Amino acid sequence: MNFDLDRIRERLSSLDAVPLLALLGILAGLISGLIIIVFRVFIELILNLLLPEHSENFEGLSPVIRGALPLTGAALLGVGFHYLAKDDRRMGAGYVIERFNLFQGAISLRSLLVQFFGAAATLISGLSMGREGPAVHLGAAGSSLLGQWARLPNNSLRVLTGCGCAAAISASFNTPIAGVIFAMEVIMMEYSMSTFIPIILASVVGASLTRAVYGHEPAFAIPEVQLGSLMELPFVVACGVLIGCLAAALIYLSRACYDRTNTLGVGWRFFLAGMVTAVCGYGAPEILGVGYDTVDAAMIGSLTVSTLLLVMALKIIATSACVGAGLPAGVIGPALVIGAMAGGLFGELGKALLPQDSNNTMYVLLGMAGMMAATLQAPLAALMTLLELTFEANIIFPGMLVVVISSLITSQVFRQKGIFQTLLEAQGISVHVSPLASHLHRVGVAAVMDRNICRVNQLITLEEADDILKKQPNWLMLEKDGLPSHHLPAADLALYVSSLERGDAPATEVSINLLEIPGKRDNVVPVLLSATLQEALEAMNKANVSAVYVRRMSAPSIYRVFGLVRRQDIEHHYQI
Template sequence: MFPPRRWYRHWLRFQERLNLRLSAAEALVGLCLLGALTGLMAGAVNLAFRGAVELTQATFLDSEEAYEGLPWWARMGLPLLGGAAIWGYLRLAGGTDARTGVVYVIERTVYHQGYLGLRNAVTQFVAGAIAIISGHSVGREGPSVHLGATAGSLLGQRLRVPNNSMRTLVACGAAAAIGASFNTPLAGVAFAMEVVVMEYTIAGFLPVILAAGVATAMTHFVYGAAPAFSVPAIAAERLWELPVIALTGFAIGLLAALFNAALTWTTRHTEDYPLALRLLAAGAAVGLIAVAVPEVMGIGYDTVGLALLGELAPLTLIAIAAAKLLATSVSLGLGIPAGLIGPTLVIGAAAGGAIGHGMEAALPWESSGTAYYALLGMGAMMGACLRAPLAALTAMLELTAAPGIIMPGMLVIVVATLTNSELFNQDSIFLAWLRAKGMDPRRNPLLFAFNRIGIARVMDRRVTVLPRMVEHERLDHVLEEEPRWILIEGEQPRRPIAVMPVTDLLQHAHEIPETETVDLLAIPAQRLQPAAIDLRATVREALETLRRERAEALYVTRTTVPGVRGYYGIVTRRDIENRYLG
C-alpha cells in the first residue's frame, strides 16, 4: 500500500492532468462522469426540497396544494405569515445574502464563472420552502435550479476544475434540477442550454443530458414515472384550426408581455424599500387576492390539472389567469425568493382553457376542446415569458405525454414568443431582471463565447523559468530544449518579473562570453511585462487580466500545495487574436 503522502501526490498529479484536459475541452469522458455525479447530487437535494415542502403541506392541507379548502381568514393570513417568516429567517441568519433563484444563477454563471456558495443555497432552500408552503403565488423551479446549480458548482470547486468546465457543471445541475423536480429530463436540458448558459455546444451537451437523466431516474424511483398531468386523448390537429391556434398564440403573447411588464415594473419601483416591508406587503397582497380566488395560492399544479381536464368554467378560468398574474407579479416583484415557471404554466393553462371554451361556443363546428387549448396556452406562456421555446415545447410533451401536441405547440409557441418580443419588445424575464441591475450577458457575444474556452487551449507550453542571473552552461542546456519563452524570476524567489522571447536571446547569444554569468535583463531583447493567471481561467478572464494589470503577457500558474507553484505556459494578447480574432 502507498503511504498517505504518496496517495496525495498521485491524486494531485491525476487532478492536474484532468484539469489540463478539461481546460482544453479534451476530457469529454471525465466531464460526463462529473455530470453524472452532479446529477446524483442535484437530484438528491431537490428530492429533499420537494419532500420538505410536501410533508409540511400535508400537516395542514387535506391534499397537496388544496389551499381552497382553508377558511378565508387562513388564506389571507398564511401568505402574510410566510413573508414574516422569510424575513425572520434572513434576520436570524445574520445578514445572509438573500440573492437567490434562476437570475442569480445566470449572473454567477456569466460574470463569476459559475462559482456559487453554500450559504446562498441554504437560504434558497429554507426561504423557498417557506414561500411555497405559505401559499405564495410562486413555483419551485427557481429554488430547484439554484440548488442543483450549486451542487454542480460546489463539486467543481472541490475538484478545482477549470472555469470553462465549471460553467458546464452548473448547467448540469440546473438541468438535473428541472428533471428531478418535474420529471422532465429533456425540458431540463433545453432549459439549461437556452436560459442558464444561453448556448448549445457538443462538449457541454452530453454531460448535461447525462445529469438530467440521472436526476430524473431518482425521481422515478421515489415518485414513479407517470407524467405530471393527465389529459384526454388529443387527436391530430384539424388544419382549419391552425389560424385559430395562431390567434391563441397571439393572445397568450399579449398576456406574456403584460406579465413580464408587470413583474419588471414591480421590481424596479419597489427595490429601494426595506426588505421586511416588501415581504410583508407581498404576503398581504397575495392573502387579499386569495380570499377571492384561492386558486392563486401555491404552485397551482392542481389548477392546471383541472384546466386540462376541462372541469373549470370559463369565468373561473379568466379569474384564475388574471388573479395569478397579479399575485405572481406582486410576490416575485417584491422579493419572495422562489420561481416563476410554475405560475406561467397556471396562467397559460387557464387562459388557454378560457379560449378553448370560447372556441366551442363561437364556432358552429366541433373544435379540439378546452384541454387542447389549455395545453397550448401552458406551453405558449412559458415559452414567451422565458424566451425558451424548445424548453417550453419539450415541457408540454413530457408533462402530459401527449405527442399529438408537438406540431400545434410549435406554432403557438412561435407566435406567442414573436408577439411578446417583437410587438412589445419584451425579452426573457430573467434577462430583463439582469438589465435592471445594469448587466447584459448578450451585450458582447465574443466575450460571452470566450467564457467557454479554457486558458489551456491558447497557452504556449514551450516555456522555461530562469533566474535573472544564470550560468552560461545552464543557459545552453535550456536552449537545447527549444523553448519559445523564458520566464525571468527576480531576486525574490517565485516572483517573475519579465517574459523574454527566446528568439531575441538567440540573436545575441554569440556575444556572451562562455565564462560569464548571464544577466537576462542586460541582454538587448524584448521583455514583456508579465501578470499571473490561474490554470482554471477562461480566455475571457485572460483578456480582462491583460487589461486590468496592463500586462503584455500572462504566465499560467497553479498552486497545488501551499508554497509550491507550477508554471504551465505563456499567453499573449497576440496569441488570442491570431487564434480567435483572425
C-alpha cells in the same frame, strides 16, 4: 493520486474531453436529482401536514388562515433575510444565469442553503411562486460545488452548472429533453457539441431519479389531445396573441414592482408581497402556492369561465408582487398556471363555437407552452416541454404556432425581454456575452499554455545563463520580488551569450541584466490554472500586456507557475 488529478484537470481544459465530461454529467445528474427530490419531498411532507386532503389544497383552508398564512410567511422571511448580506438574498434562475456568465458558474454552499430553506418557506406559506426556479438554483449549485471541490478548470465548471440546471428541470417535470433545451437556451444561451453529451446524461439521470421515486407519470394528468380540425386554427392564433399579451403584462408588472419597492428594506418588500398575495388569495384561493391542482382542474374542464378569468388576473397580480419583491422562489410555475387559465378560456370558447371539434385540454396545454415560451423567451424549451408532457405528436403543430406567436407578441410588439434578463437589467447586471467569448470560455488555459519555461532572476551570471540554455526552454520568466514580471524568448538570451563568446559585446561583464540585453520583452500578469482562455484574454486587456503566466496556489501565499499563454496562442486557437 495528485498527479492523476492534475492530468485529469489538464485534460478537462480542452475541447475534446467528452468522455470525462460525460462522467461528470452523470455525477452532476445524480447530485442535482437527489437535491431536487429532497427539496420536493421536504415541502410536500410539511404541506400534507398543514393542508387538508393533499399538498396543494389551499382552497380547503378557512378564509382567515388563507389570508394569515402568506402574510405570516412573508413576514418571517423578511426577518430572516434582513440578517443576510445583500448578495446572499439573490437567487433563482436569474442568479444562476449571472453566475454562469460572469463568474464561470461558481455558486457557494451558503447560497444553496439559503435557496433551499427560503424557497421551502415561500412555497409552504402559499405565496404565489413556483418550485422550478429554486430547483434550477439548487441543481446548478450542487453540480457547481462538485466541480469546485475537485478544483476543476472553469470551462468544466460551466458545463457542470449547465448539467445541474438540466437535471433540475428534468427532475421537476419528468421531461429530460426539455431539461437539456432549457439549460442551453435559457441558462447557458449557447449550443455546442462538447456540452450536449454531458448535459443530456445529466438530464436523463435526473429524470430517472424522479421516476424511481414518483413513478413514470408526467407532472400533469393529461387526457388525449389533438387538433380537431383546421377550423380551430384562428382560435389557436388568437390564443397565441392573448398569451403574448399576458406574458408581457407579467414581465412589465414584475419589473414595475421591483422598481417601486427596491428602495424599501427587504422586510417591508416581503410583507407587501405577502399582503398582496393574501388579498388575492382571499378572492381566489386557487392562486395560492404552486397551483398545479388548478391546472389539472382546467385540463378536465371543471372550472367555470368566471373562475378561469379571476384566477388568471389575480395570479398575474400576486406573482408580479412576489417576483418584484425578490422572494426566493420561481416564476416558471406561476407562468404555467396563468397560461393554463388563459388556454382554458379559449377551450370554453372553442366548445361554444365548435362543439364537435374543440378540445379543452389542448388549449390548456397550448396556453402553458405559450406562456412559458413568452415569459422566458425560450420557445424551443417550451415546445419540448409540451411534447414530453403529452407524449402526443399531434400537439406539436398547434404548439409551434402558439409558441412562436406568443414570443413574438411579447418581444416585438411590447418590447419585453425574458423575465430573467429584465430583472437582471433592473439590478444593473448585464449578461450579454459575445460568440467569441462563449467559444473561449469552453477551453481552459492549461490546454494551450506553453509549459517549457524557466523562472530566472533579473541579474544572472554567464555561467548561470549557460545552465539555463542547456535546459532548452522556450521562454524565460523574469522574476521580481519572487513573482514573474516579464517574459523573454530564451532565443534572445542565447544570441546575446553567443555575441559575448564571439567578442561582439564587452567580455568584462560579470553579470547579465536580462532587462537590458537586446530582445523582445513584455510584462506578464497572473491567471489561475482553472481560468478559461476568455479570462486570460480579459486579464491581458485589463493590464495592457500580451501574455499571462499560469499559476496555482500550492500553499498560503506560495504559487507554482505552470506555463505561459500569449495573445497569439489564443488567436491561434480561435482560428483553428
